Amino acid sequence: MTVDSLHHTVAPADAGPADPALVQLLTPEGQRREHPNFPLLLDDAAIRDLYRDLVLLRRFDTEATALQRQGELGIWAQVLGQEAAQIGSARALRPTDMAFPTYREHGVAWCRGVPPEKILELFRGINFGGWNPLEFRLAPYTIVIGAHTLHAVGYAMALQREPHNDDAVIVYFGDGAASEGDVNEAFVFAASYNAPVVFFLQNNQWAISVPESRQSRIPLYQRAKGFGFPGVRVDGNDVLACLAVTDAALQHVRSGQGPFLIEAFTYRMGAHTTSDDPTRYRLADELEKWKLRDPIERVKAYLSRSGLADAEFFASVDVEAEALADRIRSACVSMPDPDPLAMFDHVYADGSPMLDAERRSYAEYLASFGEA
């Protein structure tokens, strides 16, 4: 048989624990499972830390949403529902690995150590991202869908030629992004040069109002195979599975076997952004179903049930979360507007006399009002 026969395993909308292709280490009910390919060795403290990450991230996200509602931010892209995918994958990274995010990777930024208020600067409209990408090994947020996947591959190609360096790159993108030419060219280049890059696709099932089924008629993790590298689907609401699979993928790419695609199957529980109104295009039912698979609840259930954490622990995390929210709120509302002339900075690394002249003339123009 020469026709390359298809596994038409169309993703059931509710791909859950029953989906054999889905890697899951923690059920929605908080039960641990083992997976032959993706063992996970974590001590108890590490699991508590993951829980803390998830809770703090969600609290940050909630606060940012509130800040937007109150007019302190221009817009906010909620991570609600995708916390496990981001925390699990980003906690698998080494400090020296490099991450390329979209605009929604607040959990990744958190794990990279970026102070959350720095993220708000972008959404407040003060700058395009307040952190130093080289310091935190997190590229600037990228809004043009898919464009950064090529940067990630190029960065990985550069890493590859550094002797004795097995650092890796991870790049985040969505189910919608998978349709962009750039993402597919990133697959081509990564495969061609065997680049040490993990493609981390958060399939939250929606690209704004467009369902995943419009982007692909087969599960997206299978795309990788057509380009000659492996793809895995993981339960994106399971922080342990996301950690284990990303860890395995990183090992794969570090060891010179080339790129790896992870599809984290998850759900965007909020609106696309605070400007969006999902009631126009999806049923509330769907959300209710996904609430039962909440990425935080299952860790909490596991920790309690197995006695790894007690009420005091949970309470202390909550306290910490409130403190974080307070800190972020006051940082946000007290951010000064930038100096107008700062907009002329950093257009060129080695200058432009033409632009200097524009800056001077605008400074004079502004001054003319001062004098009036």
Next chain:
Amino acid sequence: MTVDSLHHTVAPADAGPADPALVQLLTPEGQRREHPNFPLLLDDAAIRDLYRDLVLLRRFDTEATALQRQGELGIWAQVLGQEAAQIGSARALRPTDMAFPTYREHGVAWCRGVPPEKILELFRGINFGGWNPLEFRLAPYTIVIGAHTLHAVGYAMALQREPHNDDAVIVYFGDGAASEGDVNEAFVFAASYNAPVVFFLQNNQWAISVPESRQSRIPLYQRAKGFGFPGVRVDGNDVLACLAVTDAALQHVRSGQGPFLIEAFTYRMGAHTTSDDPTRYRLADELEKWKLRDPIERVKAYLSRSGLADAEFFASVDVEAEALADRIRSACVSMPDPDPLAMFDHVYADGSPMLDAERRSYAEYLASFGEA
């Protein structure tokens, strides 16, 4: 096992009859084979006709190359070696199907009934393609690699909504083109809308000087699977196999099953174009090996051996070929240069006063020389 395990069947450089994934109905030695999935029912006359197509096409190609050498054409993109892929696939089309070519599909143009001298007009620099695309159901040659694959998909999407119309679309592109974002977006759209389009990839193993291995680390027909539709590799030097596989693919797409990818594994026996010098990047050996798989020789061997054609037949085809060459040569050398003012025609379908003014002023400028 959830890792989508790979068939790392890396294409042997000399993928020949031994490659189990390669559909072949006629061996290089001219022996007929049967294939369970791709039966072929052709009467003897039809096979003779295919032979005639192949010979005439090659003669045309040779003459065009000579015309270029003599300065009558600006450049020529030889089809040498790919005759079977083009004749086989294009003879499977209905007159009302639509074909979208690259710049090398002279065999497809031949089958569509385009007078060959019309193709030369483009390479002579008189226009961008002398035929009416709607009359011959052959889009203009497209030089920007991959761009036309999206047009083909869109055309197929339009066909799809016409009641009682099961016409199909075929689009030609190369191994190099498979890396372009547009081609992959074409796969996405075709799969998403289940468009009746056959993607016909002529893998001639080179994109100018770049070998296929730079574009993909697995055989290219497998790309389709990652997008959720079937892919087949066919011996591109076997006109019968190309016909049979394209026929099956057309049936597939006509019946509403969505897109189909055919990879015709062939070889560019000539230079990329008359401006190219392949001795800089590939060994003569390779060409010698492929001469043994010549797409014309095997049909001739089959026809002679099986008694379906005699020396007289072969001689008459040769005579016809020479006549064709003569006709084309004189058509070419006597083509008048276009009127200078014709360059202002057809920029806009419903006009532009601004452009009319430019035309008038250039006409006056030209006239000023006449008067001097």
Next chain:
Amino acid sequence: MATLALARALNLGLRRALESDPRVVIMGEDVGKLGGVFRVTDGLQRDFGEDRVMDTPLAESGIVGTAIGMALRGLRPICEIQFDGFVFPAYDQIVNQLAKLHYRSRGTLTVPLVIRIPFGGGIGAVEHHSESPEALFAHIPGLKVVACGNAADAYTMIQQAVACDDPVIFFEPKRRYWERAEVDTDAPLDQAFPLTAARVVREGRDVTLLAYGPSVKLALDAAAAAAEEGREIEVIDVRSLSPLDFHTISSSVSRTGRCVVVHEAPVFLGFGAELAARITESCFYRLEAPVLRVGGFSIPYPPSRLEEHYLPDVDKILDAVDRTFSY
């Protein structure tokens, strides 16, 4: 007559186009159930079905490229690009294919395709949502490039663009989407003001102010302010950047002898450059001052908290007008 917001006028114009020609289809990201992020296609998929109003995969080259193919088979697609900054992945299809197919095929193929692009800043958005890329299209022969500036024009021009047999890049002033104006929704399209004509939107004899899209309102505001000080500004809504209705413009400047151009795009090689060069060429002896340009600086569109400094405003316009009197 109805009082409509610009976005709503476009919506009604699109509805009209869908009703009057079954070949018209709308395609893009989120144009279906959501009705587009600006609700310009609100309710159209519900009323015309998924075949006429199609949500596409997230790929702009794919959207324009497949729309070209559909147009080749007789449809009249209207593509929505969600924001100005996201048109660039489709730029190759637009420049190399869409603009040229009629020419390349010596008129045998026509590609009646409209690309709608909400453009410009002023809405406090994040990166890539406030660009003014019109010059990058107006420089390309084979494209028609238009911009509407008010609800009445929006309603008419979108229908004219759809009826046009050439590819039209249709710029919509996103910060004006919610501004309302009187729209005569019953006026027959074939008697409407031509799509590619410029329009004098306020008469004046002292100086000519040229604007399009979101800047037309600014220009009118500036003219009103100047009138209080006794200076009469003539305002022209350029409307069609390519082809350019230069006659309307040069007649005005020949009369006034002074001209200021306003747009949000960077001044450097912005559309104002062509206007200034062309006006100077044809009105050389009439000009009392050089044509001055008010527009963006040579910097990427800045973060939103600085956009008021970047954007043209009434003060900057009046300052330039004043300067034309100081020559």
Next chain:
Amino acid sequence: MATLALARALNLGLRRALESDPRVVIMGEDVGKLGGVFRVTDGLQRDFGEDRVMDTPLAESGIVGTAIGMALRGLRPICEIQFDGFVFPAYDQIVNQLAKLHYRSRGTLTVPLVIRIPFGGGIGAVEHHSESPEALFAHIPGLKVVACGNAADAYTMIQQAVACDDPVIFFEPKRRYWERAEVDTDAPLDQAFPLTAARVVREGRDVTLLAYGPSVKLALDAAAAAAEEGREIEVIDVRSLSPLDFHTISSSVSRTGRCVVVHEAPVFLGFGAELAARITESCFYRLEAPVLRVGGFSIPYPPSRLEEHYLPDVDKILDAVDRTFSY
């Protein structure tokens, strides 16, 4: 001193860049064994290896996008776009990413990346091989856009572009690849004429002729022809389109009072529009005539048998020069 063809001068300049900085890599389609379709990278892969001179998959967005990533990790990539018409698939990466990363990251990231583009017509090529898209880049803040016009500049400018910490779009006049000139290959780079400066290549007092890339030679030819009739044309090779060295230009036009701009791109919104607008603004009282523009028509680049009609030539230039004297 050596007499070198322009393509060869580029080749030596690239070789120098590869030698003097291990971070420099060349990437593109066919730049390896083939040495590029114009042989500009001839022999470089052989001498520097496949890691330094990389044949890439056939995907321009991929080439530029991965080069950006490589630059972010400290390399200094030089991308070759095979022909002008094939840069558009990479346009989004160039406009939205390459041009903006330094700005977006407030200077923490630099992207020292050169994109080499053979541009212009006159070689009898088929479609998409003769375009002049420079205005589409010069309008984009954050990019540096330069064009070399002769072998000596080619040799120096390509090295300066590679040494520059900003992204540089480097236009090469393909019809001049085979034209030879004296090149001082021993001159130290740090004392060379600056990359972003315009240069007076012939002095004259009657009229200023502005050109760049392939048109510089035409301008010089026109000046030589005019000299025979007693008219002294000053020729400036603009060299850097962005940032523009306006001082050199305005000083000249202030002296001559007349100016003609020449380029192959369509006149409408071509680079000449900015030059004309800016010159008029700053030299208004000195101008004896409007700045005139000689360039392409508002049509797609025509089939090669008509290109001589489309392209600027000495006659067209002299005709425009004459017209500046009839005002």
